[in-house]
Amino acid sequence: MKIRVGLLLLALLSGCDDSQTTQKGFAGLGDTAIAYAPVVPGRVFSFPADHGVHEGFRIEWWYVTANLKDAQGRDFGVQWTLFRSALDAAPAASGWRNQTIWLGHAAVTSATAHHAAERYARGGVGQAGVQATPFDAWIDDWQFSTKAAGADPLADMQLKAAGARFRYDLRLTSSRPLVLQGDQGFSQKSEQGQASYYYSQPFFQASGELEIDGQRYTVSGPAWLDREWSSQPLTANQTGWDWFSLHLGTGEHVMLYRMRHKDGAPYLTGTWIDAQGQATTLNAGEISLTPQDTVEVAGRSMPVRWSISIPGKQLDITTRALNPNAWMDLRIPYWEGPVQLSGSHGGNGYLEMTGY
Template sequence: MKIKVGLMLLVLLSGCGEPLPEKGFAGLGDQAAAFTPVVPGRVFSFPADHGIHEGFRIEWWYVTANLKDAQGRDFGVQWTLFRSALNAAPQANGWRNQTIWLGHAAVTSAAVHHAAERYARGGVGQAGVQTTPFEAWIDDWRFGTQASGADPLADMQLTARDPRFSYALRLTSARPLVLQGDQGFSQKSEQGQASYYYSQPFFQASGELEIDGQRYQVNGPAWLDREWSSQPLTANQTGWDWFSLHLNSGEHVMLYRMRHKDGAPYLTGTWIDPQGRAQTLHAGEISLVPLDTAKVAGHSMPVRWSLKIPGKQLDVTTQALNPNAWMNLRIPYWEGPVQLSGSHGGNGYLEMTGY
């Protein structure tokens, strides 16, 4: 979701130094009547939908990877690019452009978590997304195709660099994209807030990761989320808990819990079989319960969860690889790799916002 993110962290940067609003996490619950609404029945078109969607207020390109080195040590990598439109008018050229770009990158090991962010104004080439050939970038952080065939996501290069870390990964997949929710219409509330949302959960990643001067050759599964919306939260929703999970049996699971100031959370998800066929999971089919919390940057964070999907014989516990995976950025949140135990083994990513 980011929401991963996979919905995620809009920055309405016109008020850069102000406290976060109480009307939906990071302003995502603000009214957006002037922007294009998200409605059911959209027909997705690729590669065009890998690109920018003008008229919508917020969208993101979001990648996570669960990696191991030759010694079996576990790592996580995150790369996200957000596009935020400050108004619904057609975007002007040059410095008159009303688009704000935000990049987040992070690495996690069992002992260390580093996060960094970049900002850019649209219209001047510092950040952007193009579809032919596909590339998303902010400064020298890049997610771009190396594929020569019809599918630009078949072979990708992912890079980011910070004084404390860097990574250069190749991501490949021959599997289909997955439309989340109702054929890509991903509802976030009973009131109808929603995003357009698709994923590529079948990436395999390999390459080099550097943390605090130490280099590692790594490989493992990776996950891409793409979402765009104009108002993905209600004013009563304070944040979310989002999971993307790679099961050792070959299935994948995406689910999220949208928390409210009062009342039960909005809970939904997707079960993805090894061939890429997706089945929507409704609240009555999922049990998602926090088990243990940790004090992280002054916040009480649920870093161990019980997840059950009885209809799929799934009964697992998710444990954070590093409970201190706090994204200490302009809009702070928790995000890091998790490991599974119970009926299924595997790994994945957890994002928690609004705590």
């Protein structure tokens, strides 16, 4: 079982070393998944049900990032993720017969510090899980749960987690609609058709407290929720990705990802979200995404400054990492942290880089 669970976690986590990417694509996500439910175009999303678990699919996650400031203008970043992985495609059994593995990641970043923690749990025994109504996602005492009594369970949320050198307790609110990524929520990841179901809430406003290295701060700022589920989201040729969620100072939001290949050009796509929440898919020909400065982090060369150009939207910016050393030094490591924008638009956002 330990070997099986270890392979499963490789299929979940954002990052792995080169030895794991040789045959099966990045983190095993190129493994075939014939027994599991396929991701196909034309799904009709239903809320609040789709905030919950999707049995039959192999991989699923609830992922929150926040770009925060305190009263003195100091910048911070917060990340919270809950992963669900199915050991088989059958409906989940009760108790210790349950074939679900849960994994939590949480982190806090400042200009001078970055701390991350992880939690593991087996399904069926109450230690971790997700329910759609009222919405609650948890692993141990880490929680992302609704405070709203109305029709939209994501209108008013509480987000909290803690590690050895950090903790945070935030309130997230939004009155804006959810955004379906890709083709009405069908988010393609390769030319061969690998895909996930994917929606976001990029309009959260967060406020609350965080503590890092014994210092407590009252903070506020924009936050972003990503929800994805799939069974085989990558090809065996894809070695990792570079993913951006950006809050522009003019009110728009941008999501971009670049799936890197062992051979050939990366698969590049994105979404432009206007201030009212209207989403427009961006294809590779509309985007220029180029790594600039690199730094040595944990023995790896990481591109922590990028240039991004979307001429059709008059966007020409540079992203710079708040803390270049935002290395998630977990069992399977990767880079993830807040970025700041300059150029045609100001603002901030988050960058995740895997497979380096």
